[in-house]
Amino acid sequence: GNSVTQMEGPVTLSEEAFLTINCTYTATGYPSLFWYVQYPGEGLQLLLKATKADDKGSNKGFEATYRKETTSFHLEKGSVQVSDSAVYFCALSDGTNAGKSTFGDGTTLTVKP
Amino acid sequence: DTEVTQTPKHLVMGMTNKKSLKCEQHMGHRAMYWYKQKAKKPPELMFVYSYEKLSINESVPSRFSPECPNSSLLNLHLHALQPEDSALYLCASSQDLGNTIYFGEGSWLTVV
Numbered sequence: 001g002n003s004v005t006q007m008e009g010p011v012t013l014s015e016e017a018f019l020t021i022n023c024t025y026t027a028t029g030y031p032s033l034f035w036y037v038q039y040p041g042e043g044l045q046l047l048l049k050a051t052k053a054d055d056k057g058s059n060k061g062f063e064a065t066y067r068k069e070t071t072s073f074h075l076e077k078g079s080v081q082v083s084d085s086a087v088y089f090c091a092l093s094d095g096t097n098a099g100k101s102t103f104g105d106g107t108t109l110t111v112k113p
Numbered sequence: 114d115t116e117v118t119q120t121p122k123h124l125v126m127g128m129t130n131k132k133s134l135k136c137e138q139h140m141g142h143r144a145m146y147w148y149k150q151k152a153k154k155p156p157e158l159m160f161v162y163s164y165e166k167l168s169i170n171e172s173v174p175s176r177f178s179p180e181c182p183n184s185s186l187l188n189l190h191l192h193a194l195q196p197e198d199s200a201l202y203l204c205a206s207s208q209d210l211g212n213t214i215y216f217g218e219g220s221w222l223t224v225v
Contacts, residue, residue: 043203043219098210099169103155
């Protein structure tokens with residue numbers, strides 16, 4: 001079956017530090033890959049996505065590249081802010097299990113001033 | 114800003130109560146979803162509707178009853194819930210099955 005593995009948290013960084021949150025996956029077919037962000041007390045927001053190999057998704061300074069050879073979709077940001085403190089979920093949708101997305105366990109990021 | 118709207122944002126109900134959670138989207142999406150999320154966990158799929166028909170029920174207890182009155186609305190009827198059902202309930206929609214899923218802000222449910 002499909003699976004998504006995220007680096008374990010929590011992750012604590014100082015403001016302006018570089019962020020990497022690792023995500024690897026196993027899936028049948030050619031999945032689409034997503035990063036969602038959940039701020040405290042809120043629902044999940046789509047942060048970025050990539051639908052095919054070598055695609056780079058980007059939004060709000062965050063980036064992730066779909067690497068089929070390493071089955072990875074690592075999230076990066078060059079300079080984090082306190083407002084980036086949230087839980088980040090990596091997810092995939094392979095279309096064969098239509099309607100069923102697979103989520104990673106989430107990584108909690110805390111950015112300190 | 115999310116275009117999936119959920120009401121109420123907070124709900125406290127007793128174990129003998131009957132209540133409903135409501136969800137609305139105006140993006141013309143044909144697939145709608147209910148998820149349950151416990152603290153510090155990923156969302157768990159409960160139900161999927163496609164073109165107003167139930168396509169997936171993830172073995173959810175019958176005390177949760179979904180309803181899709183039309184393509185823009187999705188309800189979750191709650192009856193005789195247990196304290197362990199307390200969680201964040203997330204509605205979501207996508208253009209079609211397998212497309213990008215967009216979530217609402219969620220309804221925080223507390224069962225007392």
